[in-house]
Amino acid sequence: MHVTIDRDVCCASGNCEMAAPNVFELADSGEVQADDTAVEANVDTVRRAIAECPTQAITLHE
Numbered sequence: 001m002h003v004t005i006d007r008d009v010c011c012a013s014g015n016c017e018m019a020a021p022n023v024f025e026l027a028d029s030g031e032v033q034a035d036d037t038a039v040e041a042n043v044d045t046v047r048r049a050i051a052e053c054p055t056q057a058i059t060l061h062e
Helices: 016-018 040-052
Strands: 002-005 024-026 032-033 058-061
Touching: 002 016, 002 032, 016 040, 040 058
Parallel strands: none
Antiparallel strands: 002 058, 024 032
């Protein structure tokens, strides 16, 4: 299980980091990073992050 982030549409709002801080991090560069090793253990918060993403840039691959 892992996530992908479409960098072409991601606006780096930080909603994903707020919803699933164990998985997503907004780097100092302004780019969102995801820890795929934490996705499965945090799948409920990842789904919340996907729902709260204003540009729908996150995809969960099960």
